[in-house]
Amino acid sequence: AVTFLSGFIVIKVVSVKIGPEGIAFVGQFQNTTTILTMLSTAAIAGGVVKYLAQFRENENEANKIIGTAFVLAFACAMALSIGIMAFSYQFSSATFKSTDYWLVYFLFGLCLTAVSLNTIFLAVLNGLKEIKKFTIVNICSSLIALCCTLLGAFFFGLIGVLLASTITAVVIFFINISVFFKLGIKWRPTIKRFDRNTARMFSAFSLMAAVSGFVIPAVQIFVRNKIIHDFSVTDAGYWQAVTKISDYYLGFITTVLAVYYMPKLSELQGKAELRKEIIQGYKIILPTVGAIAFLIWLFRGLIIQLLFTEAFVSMKPLFLFQLVGDFFKIGSWLLGYLMIAKAMTKTFLITEVGFSIGFVRPNLTGSAGNSFWKVPNNRSQMIRHMPMFLSR
Template sequence: MKILKTTFYSALITFIRIASGFVASKVIAIITGPTGVALVGTFSNFITIALTFANGAINTGVIKYTADYENDIDKQKRLFGTALKITVYCSFICGVILVIFSGFWANSISSSSLYKWPIISLGLSIVFYALNTLLISILNGRKDIKTYTNVNTIGSIISLVFTIVMVYFFKIVGALYALALSQSIVFIITFFYTINSNWFSFSLFSQKFSRDEAIKLSRFSLMAIVSALLIPLSQIILRNHVASKFSLVDAGYWQGMMRISDAYLMIVTTSLSTYFLPKLSSIKTNKELRSEIIKGYKLILPVVFLMTLLIYFLRFLIIRILFTPDFIVMEKLFYWQLIGDFFKIASYILGYLMLAKAMTRLYIATEVIFTFSYVVLGYFLTDKYGLEGIVIAFGINYIICFLFIAYSFRQLLFGIGTLKEFSDGTN
């Protein structure tokens, strides 16, 4: 699977996702306003955390070892059987906890009582949500790009239609239910396409639980849990800070800016996860690894730079198209947000190397340090610069993060280190 081919298919997936996300955002913005956008953003962060625990945080590990075991059916059976059992058990436990403590979770993420029943709905359906992500991870690891593209494209369209219907009839509450239930509905499509793939067999998932495979997957679980907790949690903390210091409307402006960033960067992050993670996982030599990283930088960073430049100069038009005139205040957030986006992707390229080679200590240290610094900078800079301070914090934080990661990999990048030194002894 070549990077250009993968990027093309990833671009197709992303275009559908972006279009779907933008239409959904437009509908939510028109019907619910900035306040609704902020509330939906908070619930989206919560779902990210819940889903990570529901599938045992094994998705990255499944992608890596599916790629590693490409020519070994016995190992695939042990991996898939173990991953399925972990997913089912963890999602059941997570679902029970969500339902029983729905009131507690609703009060914890916001003072709004709107979240309780959507959280209960999420708890009752989260097993399908988790199974959907497991199957997509396997498709990714197998480099089955055609099926992967079909599943994601159709899934995005279904999610969009479901979201529009729910928001139209039930306003903010409908948007929350759509977030909670859409991916569970998409599972039906993913399952249908997967079982009709030429490689699929139910016997691949029938093996007993393998302790060895579970230990391998657990290395990635720890990294995934740290990311899934810290990144959404930092956004929830900062969103609540902005809402309390300024207003929930201002939090909605920032959330709108984040949605724009997430949407256009999806074309890059989808390519990285689809191509880079399985590719870097399978590389065994230091020379080839360095070549792949440098090729990624040469191809991806110029594209990101042009995208950020274009978005900055078209920011007023983008706001009018995607949101409503009420969101025009957002335009002052673009400059530093786009700078942060550029260095975020620069950091992600080497970040995927940490994931692919199970560099647990370095990965967790990086996540903890820069999530903490983001929150601290967010508090400090909003005091100094107002709402704009939140994106200044984002930009500065990712500049420093990139410099830190590049320094950590200086030996590999300049050809004076070995692959073993970077594997953290776990690969």
């Protein structure tokens, strides 16, 4: 709830201070840093959750998993951070079509190790089922992000909003260290703690997470650039704004799935148990998402007034396609988590790439075209997943 509310407050302030054009540029930066963060963790967070959930009662195995995860993340982050700082001007030019924001990327690169290790910290807490501490860290992260974004937007405009996530990550890094110290978990990345067999175990998850973590943000960057090229930055801002609404309310659902659902699927071994758990998930999650989506569509005019400004009124027609697409997206994600939990690498890669190809289609009528294609594309992905589920 705290993350949910703080996210909407951030949307309102940012939309008032920087408008649709600024919202579009923030989306570009967030997608780019999502890809870079994924690469900096060697894309092993999902593997950490799975194997810790599976071996948390075995102290020796758990220590190997934790130690190897931190060593891999630290090494990848250090190497990548040097590259980002060295090419900060190029990153700024590619993202914003201007080198004016090179400092944003330089500071992100400088703090990338903290960003990377934060991801592993949370994966460890999730895998060990330290749900209370996991929740506390997430709440702290949301509140700190809220404060940093508000201050950044009011005093520095767009550049302040862009820097907020980096500053938040540094603060959360020290909070995570404190939590691990209290739990007595050794996290320092030393070469002695690296285990080759454990690293190989992570490889299947790395491939799945790397494809998902790269393809989805890359597709969004492509779509946003296409809207900017064919129409305007403002239209891209409308598409980003309605997408952001989906991100926040679906974020609540996916947090539940990641914290409870995936570790649970990782633990279950029998086919009957898996089917029962997935069917139960559909019975609870889909009606919930459907009800929330309907309410958002019904009150879309009020939502635009509350969360945005009059400059965003033109995004109103986008809600229907976006929200119907969200419903089918969650339906496909429920089975997607099964693929991750059971390391079904080939099936996951085929469906993920298929989804991304389907999403990148010619614009029909500006940003509305991309929201429209979300409906049949997410629906077809859900249908593609069903035979796999029925065959298990």
